Amino acid sequence: MSGSGGNHLYYGDNLSVLREGIGDASVDLVYLDPPFNSNATYSHLFKDESGQVSGAQIAAFDDTWHWDDMVSGQALIELRDSPHQEAAKMLDAMVGFLGKNPMTAYLAMMAVRLVELHRVLKPTGSLYLHCDPTASHYLKILLDAVFGASNFRSEIIWKRTSAHANAKRNFAAVHDVLLLFSKTKGFLHNESYGPYSQEYIDEHFVHLDPDGRRFRRSDLVNPAVRPNLRYEFTASNGITYQPHQNGWKVSKEVMEQLDREGRLFFPKKENARLRKKIYLDESPGVPLTDVWDEPRPIHASAAERLGYPTQKPVALLERILAASSNPGDVVLDPFCGCGTTVHAAQKLGRQWIGIDITHLAINLIETRLYDAFEGQAAFTVHGVPQDIGGARDFFDRDDKTKKEFEKWACGLIKAYPQGGGKKGADGGIDGLFRFGPAREHTAIVSVKGGKNVGVAMVKDLDATVTEQNAQIGVFLTLTPPTKPMLDWARGAGTFQVDGFDPVPRLQIITVEEAMQNGPRAVNTPLRHGSPYKKAAREEDARAQGSLDL
Incomplete structure (x- = not known):
């Protein structure tokens, strides 16, 4: 537990x-x-962050x-x-x-x-x-x-x-x-x-204080017979009010406090009953x-x-x-x-x-x-890998986890996973993200977890980037890249956004680097964030206490 x-x-x-x-x-x-x-x-x-649904399922x-x-x-x-x-x-x-x-x-x-x-x-x-x-x-x-x-x-x-x-x-x-x-x-x-409906507010909260505060009147007569609450009350307006035969709802001390706080409604008619103000901005609403x-x-x-x-x-x-x-x-x-x-x-x-x-x-x-x-x-x-050993174990567990490994790895760099879980369904594209001033540029991600990674896989990514009219390819690998892989990536050229330094067109990143650095492991102009729409900020975020399970 x-x-x-x-x-x-x-x-x-x-x-x-x-x-x-x-x-x-x-x-x-x-x-x-x-x-x-x-x-x-x-x-x-x-x-994804551009608002478009991916073509992959x-x-x-x-x-x-x-x-x-x-x-x-x-x-x-x-x-x-x-x-x-x-x-x-x-x-x-x-x-x-x-x-x-x-x-x-x-x-x-x-x-x-x-x-x-x-x-x-x-x-x-x-x-x-x-x-x-x-x-x-x-x-x-x-x-x-x-x-x-x-x-x-x-x-x-x-x-x-x-x-x-x-x-x-x-x-x-x-x-x-x-x-x-x-x-x-x-x-x-x-x-x-x-919340009250506007119709209810208009019907019941019909009175206004001089400052514009809206209220309704509430009876101060006790619904039951309470002899101990029968008392005369002289209000701040100088008028003495007689109790109903049942008595008041509140004690004399509370009545005096309501008067001091301006919460009593004084009737204009001489024999009308004293009432309490119930303010709209203090009312809880409709049960x-x-x-x-x-x-x-x-x-x-x-x-x-x-x-x-x-x-x-x-x-x-x-x-x-x-x-x-x-x-x-x-x-x-x-x-x-x-x-x-x-x-x-x-x-x-x-x-x-x-x-x-x-x-x-x-x-x-x-x-x-x-x-x-x-x-x-x-x-x-x-339930997610916490270190590189856990990542390797996740990939090696069984064939069913391979696609989940790819999705998890894409999530490390905030890429949008592609593919419907069937072998070959992704067309060599495991994820993508967009970047640039208006998120108008695309980076394609290829995830490899096996030990037999080689330069042919980088060449395939290079070709996919070209075919898809993407701007950057990210090769995310569980095992360290070979020298021929790095050489091919260096020879693939750069991509530049106006006003920014050029970045490698093909980038090889290890899963360990992605676990350590997150999206910062990828070198892009205007670093990309989440592939999902950003959640609105909560103004009253608060720290949490402890939980015993």
């Missing part, structure tokens, strides 16, 4: 991370937004599920052998009713993870599962089985978009579902409020219901948008965190994607744990937190 304190970002399968890295009853709040079973293939996860995840006895069937067996017999019975019933198909494969994947999320929650903790109506009803049944039906708290409807063209033969699908469960009846909940038509979704032109297709607004996560956690509490997102949950947690002073299975997401989250909090967000990244 991790016990080093601080915030934690994990690369890996969240089921393994939960089982091996997160302790029992160590988390105060779980939010998860798993890939929906909506038959959508998110092959273009990110736009980046299939970092695919939320079309297929039943596989080695995966889905194993999940069902694990549930049957676990203490969560109700969950096992429920999943068995679903498979029996629905059959072995994409939906039940999805539910099997979710069931074993929900069991682990229940385990890591504290008795006062809560879980929000964000989903769409495609599977929300099945997921709620699973949650009933894992958490207990009596611990269901709310089904929140969030309006995520406006009406659009899909309404021609149906009602427009515009909402997501958030299923809220607590671990026990002793769960934490902070009263939550939404939240389980239907949310805001925060509004992130539109294409929004400054918050990073280019991730399922990105949620930070304000949505801030609302959830404010309702179900306190500063210093531990927030976990096991499908953290582009990092909205950990961003909100960092902003609100919560400890956080994020898990994702793609290096694209891990790299994006690191960059997002750095940009938003100006390097003040301290966290530990797990």
Whole structure:
């Protein structure tokens, strides 16, 4: 178990991370937004810094599920052998009713993870599962089985978009579902409020102080009979007010304080009741219901948008965190994607744990937190190489990790990974980045992890740079380059941007150099930054405390 304190970002399968890295009853709040079973293939996860989608497919995840006895069937067996017999019975019933198909494969994947999320929650903790109506009803049944039906708290409807063209033969699908469960009846909940509508403000906050401060009037009569609160009150206007037969709502001392602070409303009519001013700028808002038509979704032109297709607004996560956690509490997102949950947690002073299975997401989250909090967000990244020995081990692990190694290596120099994970699909291009005054120039990255690197590979990169009309080629190698490789690179010439010194057209960089120097390992005019859209800076970034897992 991790016990080093601080915030934690994990690369890996969240089921393994939960089982091996997160302790029992160590988390105060779980939010998860798993890939929906909506038959959508998110092959273009990110736009690069120019705003263009890469021509290569980046299939970092695919939320079309297929039943596989080695995966889905194993999940069902694990549930049957676990203490969560109700969950096992429920999943068995679903498979029996629905059959072995994409939906039940999805539910099997979710069931074993929900069991682990229940385990890591504290008795006062809560879980929000964000989903769409495609599977929300099945997921709620699973949650009933894992958490207990009596611990269901709310089904929140969030309006995520406006009406659009899909309404021609149906009602427009515009909402997501958030299923809220607590671990026990002793769960934490902070009263939550939404903003007043302008119509409500215009109707109720109709009075103005001389300084223009808007307020409404509130009765000071006690709703119950309180003989001890029956007293005459002589206000600062010289008028003595008689109590109602029930008495005042507040003591005489409090009434005098309200008068001193200018918070009493003196009626013009002689027999009218004394009232209290409730100022709009001090009012919490409307108590939240389980239907949310805001925060509004992130539109294409929004400054918050990073280019991730399922990105949620930070304000949505801030609302959830404010309702179900306190500063210093531990927030976990096991499908953290582009990092909205950990961003909100960092902003609100919560400890956080994020898990994702793609290096694209891990790299994006690191960059997002750095940009938003100006390097003040301290966290530990797990599951990625920390030194050159770890890098070699990562590459040598098995054939499945080769493409992930390439994506990780590209991330070291903030290059945008290319390729869909199939051999030969990238056409010899493993990554790219743009540079120059308007990011108008392109650099192509080739990653090589094997020991048999040679000059032929550098020649191939040289040819690719020419064919693609790129300006620079970066050869990123796990093993040191040979002299013929270096000689060819030196002979490939230079590229120059007006007003800057020329730079080598072909640059050979070792993975070790990239680990040590990051993007600075590459020599480009106007050093390139993240391939993703830069996150807006948070003005109230704050340091985090400790976390015991």
